[in-house]
Amino acid sequence: MSDGDYDYLIKFLALGDSGVGKTSFLYQYTDGKFNSKFITTVGIDFREKRVVYKSNGPDGASGRGQRIHVQLWDTAGQERFRSLTTAFFRDAMGFLLLFDLTNEQSFLNVRNWMSQLQMHAYCENPDIVLCGNKCDLQEQRAVSEVEARELAEKYGIPYFETSAANGQFVSEAVDVLLDLIMKRMERCVDKSWIPDGTVRSNGHSGHEDIMEPKSSEKGKCAC
Amino acid sequence: MPVREGVSQLIQFTMSCEPPPVAQTQQCQVLPPDSTWALQTPKLPTEKIYTKTGQINEIGKFRAHAHRPHSACTSLRVMEGEGELLDLNHLSETEQASILEVLLRDSDLRSRDEGRVRTLQQKVSDPVRLRTLSGEWFIQERSKRHRDKKDGVDIVQASLRRRKPRIDVSLSGVFNGQKENADKNYKKEDDDQKSNRSQNCLTPTPGSRTKSPNTQDSNSYSSSSEYFTRRNGHRGEAEGTWQDSDEDSDSLSSGVAEPDPNTLRPGSSISSLQSGYTLSGSMMSLFSSGEFGAVEVKGRILFSLDYDTQKEELQIRVCRCEDLAAARKNRSDPYVKAYLLPDKSSHSKKKTSVKKNTFNPVFDQTLKYKISVSEVRGRTLNLSVWHSAPMGRNIFLGEVELELTNWDWTHTCPDWYQLVPRVQCSPDSISSRGNMVLSVKFTPAGSEGVGRPLTGELHIWLREAQGLLSTKGGAIDSFVRSFVLPDASRSSGQKTRVVKKSFSPTYNHTMVYDGFQPADLKEACAELTVWQREGLKKHQLGGIRLSCGTGLSYGTAVCWMDSTEEEVAVWNSMMKKPNQWIDTTLSIRTNLVPRPE
Numbered sequence: 001m002s003d004g005d006y007d008y009l010i011k012f013l014a015l016g017d018s019g020v021g022k023t024s025f026l027y028q029y030t031d032g033k034f035n036s037k038f039i040t041t042v043g044i045d046f047r048e049k050r051v052v053y054k055s056n057g058p059d060g061a062s063g064r065g066q067r068i069h070v071q072l073w074d075t076a077g078q079e080r081f082r083s084l085t086t087a088f089f090r091d092a093m094g095f096l097l098l099f100d101l102t103n104e105q106s107f108l109n110v111r112n113w114m115s116q117l118q119m120h121a122y123c124e125n126p127d128i129v130l131c132g133n134k135c136d137l138q139e140q141r142a143v144s145e146v147e148a149r150e151l152a153e154k155y156g157i158p159y160f161e162t163s164a165a166n167g168q169f170v171s172e173a174v175d176v177l178l179d180l181i182m183k184r185m186e187r188c189v190d191k192s193w194i195p196d197g198t199v200r201s202n203g204h205s206g207h208e209d210i211m212e213p214k215s216s217e218k219g220k221c222a223c
Numbered sequence: 224m225p226v227r228e229g230v231s232q233l234i235q236f237t238m239s240c241e242p243p244p245v246a247q248t249q250q251c252q253v254l255p256p257d258s259t260w261a262l263q264t265p266k267l268p269t270e271k272i273y274t275k276t277g278q279i280n281e282i283g284k285f286r287a288h289a290h291r292p293h294s295a296c297t298s299l300r301v302m303e304g305e306g307e308l309l310d311l312n313h314l315s316e317t318e319q320a321s322i323l324e325v326l327l328r329d330s331d332l333r334s335r336d337e338g339r340v341r342t343l344q345q346k347v348s349d350p351v352r353l354r355t356l357s358g359e360w361f362i363q364e365r366s367k368r369h370r371d372k373k374d375g376v377d378i379v380q381a382s383l384r385r386r387k388p389r390i391d392v393s394l395s396g397v398f399n400g401q402k403e404n405a406d407k408n409y410k411k412e413d414d415d416q417k418s419n420r421s422q423n424c425l426t427p428t429p430g431s432r433t434k435s436p437n438t439q440d441s442n443s444y445s446s447s448s449e450y451f452t453r454r455n456g457h458r459g460e461a462e463g464t465w466q467d468s469d470e471d472s473d474s475l476s477s478g479v480a481e482p483d484p485n486t487l488r489p490g491s492s493i494s495s496l497q498s499g500y501t502l503s504g505s506m507m508s509l510f511s512s513g514e515f516g517a518v519e520v521k522g523r524i525l526f527s528l529d530y531d532t533q534k535e536e537l538q539i540r541v542c543r544c545e546d547l548a549a550a551r552k553n554r555s556d557p558y559v560k561a562y563l564l565p566d567k568s569s570h571s572k573k574k575t576s577v578k579k580n581t582f583n584p585v586f587d588q589t590l591k592y593k594i595s596v597s598e599v600r601g602r603t604l605n606l607s608v609w610h611s612a613p614m615g616r617n618i619f620l621g622e623v624e625l626e627l628t629n630w631d632w633t634h635t636c637p638d639w640y641q642l643v644p645r646v647q648c649s650p651d652s653i654s655s656r657g658n659m660v661l662s663v664k665f666t667p668a669g670s671e672g673v674g675r676p677l678t679g680e681l682h683i684w685l686r687e688a689q690g691l692l693s694t695k696g697g698a699i700d701s702f703v704r705s706f707v708l709p710d711a712s713r714s715s716g717q718k719t720r721v722v723k724k725s726f727s728p729t730y731n732h733t734m735v736y737d738g739f740q741p742a743d744l745k746e747a748c749a750e751l752t753v754w755q756r757e758g759l760k761k762h763q764l765g766g767i768r769l770s771c772g773t774g775l776s777y778g779t780a781v782c783w784m785d786s787t788e789e790e791v792a793v794w795n796s797m798m799k800k801p802n803q804w805i806d807t808t809l810s811i812r813t814n815l816v817p818r819p820e
Binding site: 006007008009042043044045046048069071080081083084087088089090091093122123124185186188189 | 309310311313314317318321322325328329332336339351354355356358360361363364365367368369374375376378379382
């Protein structure tokens, strides 16, 4: 991965009970692979992925893709790592809150995780996407889609039924989170910020070089 | 409804993390449930949950706020930690090492990103765009909530290092789980703490000998940012310190493995995290299998001793060494260093020049000490051979020790001595078993408001011991016991948890004694003794006594008022400056006058 050939470094964090599939989810997202063997995460880990984000301007025109380097923190769900993992909450710009559709308790604990987030995240209402994982295991399902959606609605956060095993809605969930972050970023800075959809490739104006470091390979994902 | 079950479970969960009894009788800070977050289910006992959580969350602050209703004389209470850092001692060494590896990877990523941002700063003129591209927007948003700008990774990293016990990271009530751990520790403080086995990998591992008070350490408590900044910009300076200052981390006080940080540094050292790693030898050793950088001692040294009675000078003629171990791949740059023990200060240190790239260096240098002949007889000569690593830590290649008590001074021709690994001092000859790092404070009655506290309180914040020296050598399981004399009863006695297998155990334990009038302080003595535990047995290694050292208590002559000058000075400044923490590092002395039990 060459240095700095991206426009934004975006930091996400996955949280949820032990065994809900956080690591698998991220592995599926970054590598498109799945390993059914359960390997418990020791405290903390992270994965990286390079994506291109196309911002949709108010006129609906999609701008030039912006190169995003996504750092995805993976946390241990186990209680004994709690103090450690919550410390990392403050570093993340957005959160993937996972529960296991086949494990009701993990769903009940979503509430608990939400309050942990509220306490420890960078702000009181960070961007979160709720993911009911293991949706491929339909026959073992213990949480209905309706009640999960209800909960997500109460919190006002998007909900996805995902499968780290077959990849269903995994990248969609992350994409939505990314979209939320990019929008929040726009809100946070001056309103005059304009997505760089208008940048030409051959001009001499100051802005272009910034987005196109000469050495970089445009749009190439190095992950 | 399933959600309800979840709540009852949550309550159980919080109940099981009982705060210390003190905490229960004290304030229960109720965090306001945030309406946007709390589920809109009125019957759920949401507030109770918050109360409990808040309570757990605030334990770290009880030291500052708690005032017990009772005023029994010389009663006590204990709190674990000050709450700035995470207590991660319950994690195993392997787990901590694994976490550190992740932090290192992150540090790498961050330093690359810092490089990107620097380029941006030169290229982007629009400050608004810069704020988004650099991620500054996020830092700004976060600073609205978290006053300190520390990243979570930095806090974790500092917590794992834990070398500097008082890093002023204000966590503003972060870290719920930390308090849970603290609670557990609290409950088990007297127990055999299975969870606290990883201390020794987190603190630099001093060798068998005690370390002289390290001014650099105490300075760097002052603030973490200062600490990191200093580390950041001045790598060279710090290295200079290892080489040349009186600190002598490369010799007596440190273990035989002094890894050269450069060999392990991934990428440039930009971020504070990275430089933290760079400096901590013990941290680096976490990334290697055991004794990274340690070499098997071999070879011998040829030297002679002479005492010039006219000049009153001890002359050590270091001729040469043979067959030294290779510190690096087929290479050593050896030099020889001398100490006249027990003096481990710079006055006692003499070095030869460094001979480049040889296992058979010829020095032919004479190291001279101005010292009276009678004094020489009380000393032990320590000659150690080191590989010089200008960019990193020097590597121990072997040593020789000679007791000079019965030395035949007519024997002035050189002899060969086999180099040996670090050896232990004879326990009898030791006057100090390391240092105790602590802070004391006196809070007079009513000094924190009406009736707060009800009686004067003596606070002893026991942070850590440094270079703890056992009778047999090696890392030990230790704890500290306190009494405030003249009350030597059980109710006056208090002890810390046992910290296992550590040369530099972090106790981070606050003992509070109340019922003091300011005048009582002159008559009292706070005795802190360090104990080694081996199985069921325990024995005292040494201790300190903080008092006026008058030999008198309430008019009665007592043996335990035997404080040293340094100890008296600490006690005096505490009396002079009520409500202020007096930070000190004191020698754990072995000559406490035994008091009649």
